Amino acid sequence: MFLMDDTIQDASALIIDSNANSRSLMSAQLRDLGVGTVRQTSRVKDARVMLEHQTYDIVLCDYHFDTSDTSGQDLLDELRREGLLPYSTVFVMVTSEATYAKVAEAAEAALDAYLIKPYTSANLAERLASARLRKRILKDIFEAIENQDFQTAADLCLARFEARGKYWLYAARIGAELLLRLKRFDEARTLYEAIIAAKTVPWARLGVARTEVAGGNLQAARRTLENLIGELPDYADSHDLMGHVQMEQGDLHEALKTYQTAATLTPGCLLRLQRCGSLGFYAGERAEALRMLERAMSQGLRSKLFDMLSLVLIGLMRFDNKDYKGFKYVHDALLAALERAPGSIRLQRFDLVFRGLAFLLERRVGQAMVVAREFTEHANQGNFDLEAASLLTALWIRLSSQEVELEEMMPILQGLGMRHCATKASTEILVAMTESHVAAAEQFRECHQQIFNVAETAMRHSLRGSAKVAVELLIQQGEKTRNSKLIDMAGLVLKRHAEKIEGAPMLSEQIETLHARFVKPMANTTSRGHPAGGIALRAPAAAPA
Secondary structure (H helix, E strand, O other): OOOOOOHHHOEEEEEOOHHHHHHHHHHHHHOOOOOOOOEEEEOOOHHHHHHHHOOOOOOEEEEOOOOOOOOOHHHHHHHHHHHOOOOOEEEEEEEOOOHHHHHHHHOOOOOOOEOOOOHHHHHHHHHHHHHHHHHOOOOHHHHHHHHOHHHHHHHHHHHHHOOOOOOOHHHHHHHHHHHHHOOOOOHHHHHHHHHHHHOOOHHHHHHHHHHHHHOOOHHHHHHHHHHHHHHHHOHHHHHHHHHHHHHHHOHHHHHHHHHHHHHHHOOOOOHHHHHHHHHHOOOOHHHHHHHHHHHHHHHHHHOOOOOHHHHHHHHHHHHHOOOEEEHHHHHHHHHHHHHHOOHHHHHHHHHHHHHHHHHHHHHHHHHHHHHHHHHHHHHHOOOOOOOHHHHHHHHHHHOOOOOOOOOOHHHHHHHHHHHOOOOOHHHHHHHHHHOOOHHHHHHHHHHHHHHHHHHHHHHHHOOOOHHHHHHHHHHHHHHOOHHHHHHHHHHHHHHHHHHOOOOOOHHHHHHHHHHHOOHHHHHOOOOOOOOHHHOOOOOOOOOOO
16 A cells, blocks of 8 residues: 555545546545545535535545536636635646646646546555645645734745745745735735746736736736736636726726626636626626526525625516516525524625515515615614615615605715715716616716815825825815725825824824724625625725825
8 A cells, every 4th residue: 555644544535526436436546545534526516515614635626527517627716716725735636638738737826736537546646645745845834824824924935935945836826825915015026027037827927917906006907917818818817807907997898798708718616607797787787697696596505605795686686577486585595694694794784685675576665665774774884885885775776666755865875975986996886776767876976076076186285295184184074974085095195294294193093093983894894805796895995195
């Protein structure tokens, strides 16, 4: 019997393959190599849930599945991207000669090893031994990450890269990701560019674009991505980031096309299905949005990667289609999620939307208005983000279509607009939720213009040497509107000109208070801190004046 290392008998393995004979063979091979625990599954959907809830030391995954659009690579990419697969896990892709090129390319990025069918037990042992050796050599990095000591992990990666130590390229990728997370954007860009100079790989070029996005330079990111997509049109991750850039620039329809390209390249990717479905909803392509979101629901409702916002958007579309049975089905799914997490404010707000719509379906308009007012009371809370504002808008708009006078609606929407119309993208999201209500759409655009005017006036004061006036204006308007862009901008202007501003500490304290109340709470309202449905529903920080 071939033993790869002394701890192999304590290792656990998961085999993912739709062919029963293949699973049986791989299981026998792993046991012969000394692996202590071996589990199997035939479906990617089940494997995703298993990997989300249990850590495995080894994963053997087939690339192609006859009964699913999702490939093994799609599964790996999704789990890695969302941080649901520990770096310490050895992920081995099993592939045929026909898909070798794609798998070999992926091996340069996040894949630990691959095997080409047919292969022998000796081939498997060699690949596992090599991958496990790399995990042991980089153990200090992985342990720091597991302990959430990202600073130490990043420094260890940088040291290995600079010394060109063993597995330096692998460590460099991890290090660059960590530097982005730590907002050390310049260092991340330097690292990505050094990797490109040493060995040109697509993920490093994409990393450069990510640093440009993080630094607020969307035009530079767009140029980088256009070049990358032109050379590698099948690299789905670059389309993801391009869609994000287009979304931030307020171009919903172009962003949708780009996300659709990414989803077409990886049709089984749950996150990309939801991105397309959500953006299709906002862009007004409801039939396509419903198709993609329902497909995502059928594929991954039990998965941690499934965003419950998808259920609400499906519910809105089924309400509009007067699909009573379909509406009840998604509401029941939401209630089941709420039962599992009764303390979730986000899910409670989703339930308010469903309850209001349910009353409207039953023509109980009075009760629907009570629910809408209850939801509106949430708007005063610090964590009432763009996502919540868009859904509250959707509920009031549908109430207004019931042929009742709603004098209170427009002032409520104006308050939402002044707080959340911080960018063109956030404004277009809210406009999309107004459906055919022209006055509401115009009011949101007017709110965006007012916020822009305040920011522009503050910038003029700053450029003319009146930085204190600029900061005081931004604080005053930030407190009045609760707009995160104005609050963030106040902090940035003060930081840049603090030495010239009398009473800077007191102003800083005021900004911190506003930031804690209306900006920080908004950063953690979606699952795992990721944008809902893959689309940024929180305004980014303003550029310094």
